[in-house]
Amino acid sequence: MKTSLNETVLLIVKYYGRKKLRARLESIHENLFTDPVKISFRERILRMFQ
Amino acid sequence: MVVENALSLASPDILEDLPGLYEETFPAVASFVSKMGGSVDDAKDIFHDAMVIFFEKNIRPDNPGAYILGIAKHLWVRKYHHDKHRVELDNNIVIPEDEKLPISTKLLRLIEISGKTCLELLQAFYYQRLSPERIANVFNYSNAHSATVQKFKCLEKLRNTVKQKSLGYEDFVE
Numbered sequence: 194m195k196t197s198l199n200e201t202v203l204l205i206v207k208y209y210g211r212k213k214l215r216a217r218l219e220s221i222h223e224n225l226f227t228d229p230v231k232i233s234f235r236e237r238i239l240r241m242f243q
Numbered sequence: 244m245v246v247e248n249a250l251s252l253a254s255p256d257i258l259e260d261l262p263g264l265y266e267e268t269f270p271a272v273a274s275f276v277s278k279m280g281g282s283v284d285d286a287k288d289i290f291h292d293a294m295v296i297f298f299e300k301n302i303r304p305d306n307p308g309a310y311i312l313g314i315a316k317h318l319w320v321r322k323y324h325h326d327k328h329r330v331e332l333d334n335n336i337v338i339p340e341d342e343k344l345p346i347s348t349k350l351l352r353l354i355e356i357s358g359k360t361c362l363e364l365l366q367a368f369y370y371q372r373l374s375p376e377r378i379a380n381v382f383n384y385s386n387a388h389s390a391t392v393q394k395f396k397c398l399e400k401l402r403n404t405v406k407q408k409s410l411g412y413e414d415f416v417e
Contacts, residue, residue, distance in 0.1 A: 210370025241277040
């Protein structure tokens with residue numbers, strides 16, 4: 194596949210931004226499932242899968 | 244400039260309230276995945292993929308939660324095609340095919356390490372779509388103009404890095 198330099202640069206920036214967004218989503222998820230303050234949220238979700 | 248129009252952009256205001264949107268929206272997606280026989284991890288994976296698509300679409304529907312659930316349903320059917328008759332899809336929602344990076348993960352890693360500061364700045368402009376004023380504040384530039392000048396320098400630097408590292412360009416393509 195022939196890709197121009199500009200397109201490659203754009204994709205790299207997009208990839209990097211997406212990677213950061215995914216890391217942030219992971220961090221929020223981790224917090225929701227470990228923070229004692231969020232226990233009712235966690236239990237509500239886990240009940241769905243019992 | 245090509246770059247200005249070609250990237251899909253995220254809405255910064257929504258990004259700022261990401262934890263709130265997550266807490267509000269994840270239960271509906273989890274409930275859907277549960278009904279389809281998936282696990283909590285499946286729900287998380289589908290939800291994160293749906294959130295990324297939602298932000299990159301750069302739209303502001305009246306009900307973001309319903310829209311994200313709609314994306315999640317499409318993603319579920321894409322992944323588990325046999326469930327397509329069990330899921331009512333919103334045909335107004337189109338999910339993109341994922342682009343494949345035209346460079347190897349090894350080269351990408353090198354770029355990430357050597358040009359981290361510039362990548363941070365560029366993704367703030369083009370992916371998070373923060374204003375130059377906000378970026379100047381976040382990155383400690385004296386004003387918006389300085390931030391914009393630095394953005395163009397970074398674009399040039401990244402172009403040059405890719406060009407240099409890709410002298411045997413096809414060698415880096417996976």
